[in-house]
Structures are given as structure tokens and as C-alpha cells.
Amino acid sequence: MIRTPLRPLARILAARSKGENPETIERENIRLRHEKMRDKSRARAEGRLLVLAAIFVVAFGAIGLRMGAMANTDPSEPRGTASSAPILAQRADIIDREGRVLATNLEVFSLYAQPPQMIDAERAARELVRIFPDLDGERLLEDFTGSRKFLWIRKKISPEQKQAVHEIGDPGLLFGPREMRLYPNGSLAAHILGGASFGREAVSGAEVIGVAGVERMFNDYLNDPAEQGKPLQLSIDLTIQSALERVLYGGMKLMNAKGAAAVLMDVKTGEVVAIASLPDFDPNDRPRPAVKGDPTDSPLFNRAVQGVYELGSVFKIFAVAQALDLGLVTPFTKINTRGPLKWGRFKIRDFRNYGSELTTTKIIVKSSNIGTARIAQMIGAERQQEFLGALGMLEATSFEITEAKGGKPLKPGNWSELSTMTISYGHGLSTSPLHLAAGYAMIANGGTRIRPTILKQDGPQFGERLISEQTATAARVMLRGVVTEGTASLGGVPGYAVGGKTGTADKPRERGGGYYDDKVLATFASMFPAHDPKYVLVVTLDEPVETSGAKPRRTAGWTAVPIAAEIIQRVAPLLGMRPEVEPGQLAGITLTSN
Amino acid sequence: MTEMVYGTIPVHTSEPVLPKWWRTIDKWTLSFILILFGFGILLGLAASPPLAAKNGLPPFHYVQRQAIFGGMAMIALFLTSMMTPVMVRRLAVFGFLLALLGLVMLPFFGTDFGKGATRWYSLGFASIQPSEFLKPGFVVVAAWMMAASQEINGPPGRSWSLILTVTIVMFLALQPDFGQASLILFGWMVMYFVAGAPIVLLVVLAMMVVLGGGFAYNSSEHFARRIDGFLSPDVAPTTQLGYASNAIREGGFFGVGVGGGEVKFSLPDAHTDFIIAVAAEEYGLVLVLVIILLYVGVVVRSLWRLMKERDMFIRLAGTGLVAMFGVQAMINMGVAVRLLPAKGMTLPFVSYGGSSLIAMGIAVGMLLAFTRTRPQGEISDIWRGSGK
Numbered sequence: 001m002i003r004t005p006l007r008p009l010a011r012i013l014a015a016r017s018k019g020e021n022p023e024t025i026e027r028e029n030i031r032l033r034h035e036k037m038r039d040k041s042r043a044r045a046e047g048r049l050l051v052l053a054a055i056f057v058v059a060f061g062a063i064g065l066r067m068g069a070m071a072n073t074d075p076s077e078p079r080g081t082a083s084s085a086p087i088l089a090q091r092a093d094i095i096d097r098e099g100r101v102l103a104t105n106l107e108v109f110s111l112y113a114q115p116p117q118m119i120d121a122e123r124a125a126r127e128l129v130r131i132f133p134d135l136d137g138e139r140l141l142e143d144f145t146g147s148r149k150f151l152w153i154r155k156k157i158s159p160e161q162k163q164a165v166h167e168i169g170d171p172g173l174l175f176g177p178r179e180m181r182l183y184p185n186g187s188l189a190a191h192i193l194g195g196a197s198f199g200r201e202a203v204s205g206a207e208v209i210g211v212a213g214v215e216r217m218f219n220d221y222l223n224d225p226a227e228q229g230k231p232l233q234l235s236i237d238l239t240i241q242s243a244l245e246r247v248l249y250g251g252m253k254l255m256n257a258k259g260a261a262a263v264l265m266d267v268k269t270g271e272v273v274a275i276a277s278l279p280d281f282d283p284n285d286r287p288r289p290a291v292k293g294d295p296t297d298s299p300l301f302n303r304a305v306q307g308v309y310e311l312g313s314v315f316k317i318f319a320v321a322q323a324l325d326l327g328l329v330t331p332f333t334k335i336n337t338r339g340p341l342k343w344g345r346f347k348i349r350d351f352r353n354y355g356s357e358l359t360t361t362k363i364i365v366k367s368s369n370i371g372t373a374r375i376a377q378m379i380g381a382e383r384q385q386e387f388l389g390a391l392g393m394l395e396a397t398s399f400e401i402t403e404a405k406g407g408k409p410l411k412p413g414n415w416s417e418l419s420t421m422t423i424s425y426g427h428g429l430s431t432s433p434l435h436l437a438a439g440y441a442m443i444a445n446g447g448t449r450i451r452p453t454i455l456k457q458d459g460p461q462f463g464e465r466l467i468s469e470q471t472a473t474a475a476r477v478m479l480r481g482v483v484t485e486g487t488a489s490l491g492g493v494p495g496y497a498v499g500g501k502t503g504t505a506d507k508p509r510e511r512g513g514g515y516y517d518d519k520v521l522a523t524f525a526s527m528f529p530a531h532d533p534k535y536v537l538v539v540t541l542d543e544p545v546e547t548s549g550a551k552p553r554r555t556a557g558w559t560a561v562p563i564a565a566e567i568i569q570r571v572a573p574l575l576g577m578r579p580e581v582e583p584g585q586l587a588g589i590t591l592t593s594n
Numbered sequence: 595m596t597e598m599v600y601g602t603i604p605v606h607t608s609e610p611v612l613p614k615w616w617r618t619i620d621k622w623t624l625s626f627i628l629i630l631f632g633f634g635i636l637l638g639l640a641a642s643p644p645l646a647a648k649n650g651l652p653p654f655h656y657v658q659r660q661a662i663f664g665g666m667a668m669i670a671l672f673l674t675s676m677m678t679p680v681m682v683r684r685l686a687v688f689g690f691l692l693a694l695l696g697l698v699m700l701p702f703f704g705t706d707f708g709k710g711a712t713r714w715y716s717l718g719f720a721s722i723q724p725s726e727f728l729k730p731g732f733v734v735v736a737a738w739m740m741a742a743s744q745e746i747n748g749p750p751g752r753s754w755s756l757i758l759t760v761t762i763v764m765f766l767a768l769q770p771d772f773g774q775a776s777l778i779l780f781g782w783m784v785m786y787f788v789a790g791a792p793i794v795l796l797v798v799l800a801m802m803v804v805l806g807g808g809f810a811y812n813s814s815e816h817f818a819r820r821i822d823g824f825l826s827p828d829v830a831p832t833t834q835l836g837y838a839s840n841a842i843r844e845g846g847f848f849g850v851g852v853g854g855g856e857v858k859f860s861l862p863d864a865h866t867d868f869i870i871a872v873a874a875e876e877y878g879l880v881l882v883l884v885i886i887l888l889y890v891g892v893v894v895r896s897l898w899r900l901m902k903e904r905d906m907f908i909r910l911a912g913t914g915l916v917a918m919f920g921v922q923a924m925i926n927m928g929v930a931v932r933l934l935p936a937k938g939m940t941l942p943f944v945s946y947g948g949s950s951l952i953a954m955g956i957a958v959g960m961l962l963a964f965t966r967t968r969p970q971g972e973i974s975d976i977w978r979g980s981g982k
Contacts, residue, residue: 056920
């Protein structure tokens with residue numbers, strides 16, 4: 001318990017002894033002490049308040065002085081500061097595998113004015129309007145003669161325009177350096193390069209930033225001063241890219257397709273030598289993303305990398321290769337192909353009736369859905385899923401452009417036995433053409449996993465082995481058979497022993513509910529030369545229809561295959577491959593005797 | 595007899611309210627405030643049309659709103675200033691409790707308007723920031739506690755007020771709103787200083803603030819980025835600060851002329867946090883100095899009158915209110931001239947702001963109520979007050 005002392009004790013005691021109430025005395029005492037205290041504290045507070053007021057006055061005074069000092073200095077232009085490195089010519093070039101320029105910088109100039117330094121504002125305005133007819137002369141004159149101290153006139157002018165402005169000779173017109181991204185090849189490899197735009201802008205320069213493709217993926221690298229402008233070398237070959245795009249474009253028009261994609265890949269290194277998606281765009285003047293319509297129809301959409309489709313029968317070779325590797329079948333095993341194959345309510349049919357049984361090789365050559373589905377049944381869902389996963393078919397590719405992340409395969413939520421059967425012939429699993437090319441590269445290189453890359457590599461990739469050399473060879477023999485005697489008979493290119501597999505997949509309806517009857521995605525996945533493949537080429541056409549015959553033809557054999565053959569014919573010599581021609585009869589010389 | 599029949603004529607034992615108010619109010623401070631508000635409207639005419647255009651509103655939408663809220667703020671100011679200190683104290687305690695409740699409930703019902711800090715309640719037509727209303731209430735409550743602790747046999751009010759301060763500061767730091775938190779802390783420290791804090795303790799507290807700031811710098815990215823922006827030797831020209839300082843330079847001594855400014859087009863906060871930059875650009879240093887003088891006038895006048903005040907509570911509460919008012923203005927302008935790190939704080943009565951304007955009106959109303967001339971006890975005091 002805290003005792004409160006009785007104060008003043010003497011008087012209280014005296015009052016108590018007299019029988020009076022001591023409370024009043026105590027209260028009076030408190031009042032007096034309080035008063036004294038209050039005076040004391042007030043005296044102290046007075047001093048402190050004075051200090052406080054002085055502090056405020058000084059602080060406000062400091063702000064006022066600073067304000068005055070700032071008002072007294074000349075306005076600086078919005079100039080890039082010394083602390084941030086100069087922006088000029090910082091972004092590295094992008095070159096192709098032979099060192100040819102794919103993207104570089106062009107030095108241009110920005111034009112701005114400092115009206116106080118102007119000598120003849122009227123003439124300057126008049127002359128400027130003569131050089132840049134879209135400027136408003138009156139507005140310009142108003143700005144020049146008003147109280148403004150700085151204004152932008154143009155953010156980008158060419159050297160010729162700069163010279164013309166220079167010749168006006170007015171000291172109030174000034175130039176700032178500026179760097180702009182230039183793609184000298186126009187729309188060539190547009191989807192790979194992507195495009196660039198301005199980030200931070202100032203008088204002394206503007207920062208260039210990548211908005212798509214490798215420009216965006218390697219933005220930090222390209223802008224990194226530590227790399228000292230070392231160019232970024234891609235695996236693309238400019239000439240081959242050009243030939244491929246050219247042929248693909250012509251083929252797309254001939255086949256009345258609404259889009260097309262092609263991938264040409266080195267089977268050992270995984271380097272993508274050429275890759276195209278049509279329609280395309282000019283990265284120098286990158287269009288804005290469309291706000292309406294299907295985004296996958298936009299020219300900006302990269303069908304080869306971003307687009308995932310059910311690619312159809314081209315997948316059959318994976319099921320067959322796996323079954324061969326597991327020892328479930330040999331190329332000569334007879335498989336029951338009596339149709340239709342019923343699974344619950346679902347029926348699997350072939351394009352034509354191929355009889356009651358076919359060998360494994362024939363299943364590929366004739367492209368039998370039923371036969372492939374039966375082989376897939378032998379493999380089983382789990383092993384199939386594992387194999388396709390190891391092949392990289394179930395995740396986005398590691399391809400080094402930003403859009404690759406968007407190319408994430410669509411796989412069934414529940415990998416049932418029916419899914420196993422449909423996936424074996426390329427339905428129920430959607431992948432990009434690039435995935436497919438990587439898968440075929442695996443078969444082409446003798447059975448090791450390939451990860452596609454856009455950067456130039458020094459040597460082959462040593463991916464994990466997925467199938468044995470013998471299996472890969474057997475699979476290639478089958479693929480060669482497809483071209484020599486099967487569905488891709490138009491794919492033969494003399495001297496290059498093309499092997500491959502066609503795929504004609506009905507397109508699923510956008511709103512669900514089955515497939516279109518008259519819209520297909522035609523694909524031809526090929527490798528050449530089949531006995532020792534160097535390159536894999538995948539050509540995909542979106543909704544092609546070939547109308548030269550009596551009936552419109554949509555199958556890949558009639559649409560994608562001839563285009564692929566034409567591409568191979570054009571690019572193989574450019575790739576430095578010699579045709580393997582049987583020495584034919586030499587003109588006019590006959591062997592008469594030994 | 596007449597009186598017995600007709601009743602007595604009502605006798606006013608005290609002076610009528612309005613004449614008494616007019617006689618005792620600090621007319622200088624009142625007129626300074628009104629002039630500041632007028633400048634606010636004038637600058638709003640220049641600063642807010644670009645924003646209104648951006649939001650697709652009629653050009654003077656924000657000016658109209660400012661006038662409406664300003665009118666409400668002025669009513670609040672006048673009403674509050676007519677109250678007696680006791681009345682002010684009672685209402686302020688209620689208001690404080692309400693605002694505190696609002697502050698505590700913010701994480702559950704508040705909105706951040708996409709600005710990264712949950713500080714507001716959205717009411718549809720306007721938004722309310724509880725911490726704005728909390729500030730004047732807090733000052734009064736803390737002053738009351740401190741004054742009570744000076745009574746003989748009084749409660750330990752100083753410790754209570756410290757606990758209260760720390761609690762509020764913590765809640766504000768959680769939002770995070772370090773600006774208001776430091777303002778509250780500053781208000782408490784000023785009151786404690788005037789209430790007679792030992793000097794040693796003040797030094798220790800100042801050190802603690804430094805340490806706390808260091809901690810906040812290390813733990814909050816939001817906070818750290820603003821400090822970094824301040825400490826970097828050269829400001830990037832396309833930041834808010836860059837535009838603001840350039841606008842001040844552009845304006846020079848007499849400005850580029852009414853409506854000729856450019857900064858309002860580049861600064862998203864031209865009508866609130868950087869209104870002084872607009873003033874400097876369009877009207878030049880002259881207007882800025884006038885505005886600074888007006889703030890100094892309010893602060894010094896009020897402190898001068900509080901020096902003569904005998905009552906501990908009134909003196910403390912008045913000091914706290916005027917200190918917060920002054921510091922808020924100082925921080926706002928200090929940021930624009932880059933003497934202080936960027937901190938979103940409005941310029942009292944000049945910046946655009948709905949509920950904060952009303953809160954400020956209430957706060958200054960309280961200040962005026964506290965600084966009214968009143969009899970100061972004994973004859974010696976009156977002598978002292980009138981300069982002997």
C-alpha cells in the first residue's frame with residue numbers, strides 16, 4: 001500500500017486535536033502547491049515554446065532559402081543524370097550463325113528547343129514547318145516567343161532532317177543523340193527477334209527495351225554494359241531462314257491455308273537453323289496486339305512455338321519406337337487392324353480399310369490409327385506418359401524466346417487407357433510444332449533427348465538416351481518407307497533420302513463438341529537424309545485445302561508434304577549438303593571395253 | 595408586480611456567443627488560414643484540370659469538390675473554434691476513440707486504392723482516412739493525460755500517453771504509413787518537450803527514432819526506395835521529384851504565368867503532394883514565400899499565444915496541434931525542394947483532399963479554440979500578459 005503523506009503535518013495534527021476537519025487544510029495546501037507548480041512549469045514551458053517557435057522559423061526559413069536558391073538557378077533540361085551510364089549505343093547487336101546482322105542500332109537524333117537562346121523565333125518556326133510539314137507553325141511560334149524555356153520538337157529525326165535543321169542556324173534549336181532499334185531484314189525471323197521499344201526517355205538518349213522474342217528474353221544481356229556490346233549470336237541462318245519463309249509463304253498461298261509454321265532443326269545440336277510462323281509482321285513497326293478476334297490468328301502469334309495443336313498421325317512413330325524399344329513388337333510383327341476398334345462408346349477408325357492385319361512397318365507407312373492404338377495398349381498409359389514426358393512433350397520447351405513459355409502442351413486431365421490410345425496417333429495431346437521437331441530430332445540422332453535452342457552451339461547435345469540406336473534406325477527405316485511407298489509419296493527429293501511422317505488432324509471446334517469435318521491441321525515431320533539424318537524439318541499448315549483435283553484434298557500428303565519437299569530441295573544445298581546421286585549414264589560415253 | 599405577471603426579462607449572465615468569439619479569437623491565425631485555403635482553390639484551378647481530363651471529368655471537377663469539402667471544413671473550423679476547451683476535450687476524446695476504432699479495423703474493411711498501403715475506407719463518393727481524424731484527437735487525449743499527470747495525486751498520464759503513442763504508431767506502421775506515424779510521434783514528442791521532459795531523455799528518444807528509421811529502412815522496401823531516391827545525388831528527371839524541382843527552377847522568381855505551367859501534366863500528384871511545385875512554376879518564388887510566411891505566421895502566432903496560457907492542458911494540446919500543422923506543411927514543401935525524403939503528405943488547406951481537409955479544419959478549429967484570449971488567473975499574470 002502506498003501511503004500518501006499528510007501535508008502540512010503540523011497543522012493537520014493540530015486541527016485533529018481540536019476536532020476540526022483536516023481535509024480542508026489539506027486541500028488548501030494542495031491548491032497552493034499546485035499554483036506554485038503551475039507557475040514553475042509555465043515559466044519552463046515559456047522558454048521551451050520559444051525554442052520551438054525558433055526551430056519552426058529556422059526550418060521554414062531553410063525551405064524558403066532553398067526554394068529561392070532553386071528558383072535562381074537555370075532550369076536544367078530533363079537530362080539523363082551522370083549517375084546513370086550514358087544510354088547511347090548500349091544495346092548489343094543480334095547476329096545470325098554466320099555473323100550477319102539481324103538487329104542493330106541506328107543513331108538518330110532528337111530535336112528540342114530552348115526559346116530563350118533563340119535569335120529569330122519567327123524564322124525558326126517557319127523553317128521548321130518547311131522541314132516537318134505536320135508541325136503547327138503558329139503553335140510553334142507561340143511556344144518560342146512565350147515564357148517556356150524548353151520544349152521537345154521531334155523525338156526521332158534522320159541525319160538528313162538533322163542537317164536541314166542545322167542549316168536554319170538558330171542556336172536555340174538543339175539536338176540530342178538517340179538510338180533506335182533497326183531490323184535490316186524486315187520481317188525475316190520476325191517472331192524470333194520480337195521487337196523493341198523505348199523505355200526511359202531523356203534528352204541524352206532513350207533506353208531501348210525488348211518487347212518480345214529474343215529481344216525480350218535477353219533484354220538484360222543486350223543492355224548489360226559489362227558485355228561491352230558483344231553481339232548475341234543466334235543459331236538462325238539468314239539465307240536458310242529466307243528460303244524457308246519464302247517457300248512456306250508460297251505454299252501457304254497455294255494451299256489456301258490461313259497460317260503456316262515450319263521448324264528446321266539440327267538433330268545433334270538442337271540448334272534451330274530456321275523457324276517461321278506465318279502470317280508474320282515487321283519488327284521495325286511491330287503492330288499492336290489485336291483487341292478483338294482470336295489472338296492465335298494474330299500475326300504476332302508464333303504458331304511454331306506458342307501454338308499448341310493436336311498434330312495427329314505424326315505422333316505414331318513415338319508409340320511404335322517405344323514399343324520397338326521395349327521389345328513388344330518387331331518391325332514385322334502382325335497387328336490386328338480390323339476396324340472399327342471399339343472402346344466403350346468410342347470408335348477408332350482408319351482413313352481407309354487396310355485389311356485385317358498389318359505389320360508394324362506398314363502401320364506407319366499406311367498410317368493406321370487402329371494398329372497404333374493396339375500398340376499403345378500394349379505399352380500402357382503409365383509407360384507412355386513416362387516416355388512422352390522424358391521426350392519433353394508434356395511441358396513447355398526451354399526455347400529461348402519469351403513466347404516459348406506460352407507453348408505449354410495441353411494434356412488430358414485423366415490419362416485413361418482411351419487417352420493412351422488416342423494420344424498414340426496424335427489426338428488428345430496438344431503440342432507445338434517445335435515440340436514435335438525436338439521429338440523427331442531424338443529419333444534422327446539415334447535416340448538421345450534434344451532440347452531446342454535458338455543460340456549457336458559449339459557442339460552436339462548429349463541428352464539422356466530414350467531409345468536404343470537400333471530402335472532409332474528401325475524407326476527411320478519406317479519413316480523412309482512412308483516417303484518411298486506411303487502417305488508422303490510427294491515428299492521425295494532426289495539425292496536427299498527424305499524420311500518422315502504425315503499427320504492430318506481434324507481441328508477441334510472452338511466451343512467444344514467434337515471436330516470440324518472440313519478444317520484440318522496438316523503436318524509433315526521429316527528428316528533428311530533418312531539413313532544419317534542431319535536435319536529435321538516440320539511443316540504445319542493451318543486449314544489447307546488443295547483444289548487442283550476434282551475433289552478438294554486436305555490430307556497432309558497433298559498439302560504439307562510437297563511444301564516440305566520444296567523447302568528441303570532449296571535449303572539442303574544451302575546447308576552444305578551434297579545430293580547423293582547415283583552416277584548415271586555419263587553423256588555420250590559408253591564403256592566399250594576394259 | 596409586472597415581473598410576477600409577465601415573467602422576467604431573460605437575463606444573460608454571460609456574454610453572447612458570437613461577440614465573445616470575435617473578441618477572443620486569434621483573428622490573425624484565422625485570416626492566414628482563410629488565405630491559405632483561397633490559394634488552394636487558386637492553385638487547384640491550375641493543377642487539377644489535367645487530372646480531371648485524364649479521368650474523363652469536367653475540367654473543374656476537382657476544384658468544385660475542393661470548394662465543397664473546403665466549405666464543410668470551414669464550417670467545422672468555425673464551430674469547433676466556438677467551443678470551450680472543456681467541450682473540445684470531451685468531443686475530441688470521443689472522436690479519438692472512433693478514429694482509433696477505424697484505424698484498427700482498417701486491415702479488415704479498408705481499401706488500398708492500388709497504392710500498396712491500406713489507409714482508406716471507401717465510401718463511394720469519397721474516401722476517409724482515419725489517421726487524418728485520429729491526429730487531432732490523439733493530440734488532445736495525450737495532452738489531457740500529460741496535464742493530468744501534473745496534478746498532485748494525479749494518474750501516471752505520461753506513461754499512458756507514451757503507451758498510446760507507441761500503439762498508434764505501430765498500427766500506422768503496419769499499413770504502412772510511416773509519414774503519419776512519424777507525425778504522431780513528433781506531436782507527442784513536442785508535447786512532452788513542452789510539458790517539461792528531461793533533456794537527457796529527449797536525446798535518448800531522438801536516438802531511438804534514428805534507430806527505428808534504420809530498422810524501417812531495412813525491413814520495408816516501400817520505405818527504403820523513397821529514402822534511396824532522396825539520397826541519390828542526382829535525381830532522375832522523369833521521377834516526381836525531378837519534375838518538381840525542375841518546375842521550381844522553371845518558375846524563377848515571378849513564375850511563367852498563370853496557366854503556363856507544364857509540371858501539372860507530368861506529375862500525377864500535382865494537385866496534392868506537389869501542389870507547391872505548381873505554385874512555384876506558375877506564380878514563382880513570390881507566391882511560395884507568401885505561402886511559407888502564412889504557415890510561419892500561423893505557427894508563431896499560435897505558439898506566442900500559448901506561451902501566455904496558464905492551463906497546462908490547453909497549452910499542451912495547442913502546442914501539439916500547431917506543431918503537427920506546421921510540420922506537415924514543412925515536410926510537404928521540404929520534399930518538393932528535396933530537403934527531405936519523398937513522403938506522401940499534403941500541404942494543409944492548399945492541397946486537394948476531401949476528408950483530410952475536413953480533418954484539418956477540425957484540427958485548426960481546435961487550435962483556435964485553445965488560443966482564444968481568456969482570463970489568466972491572477973493580476974500578475976494579466977500584467978505579464980499585457981507586457982506589464
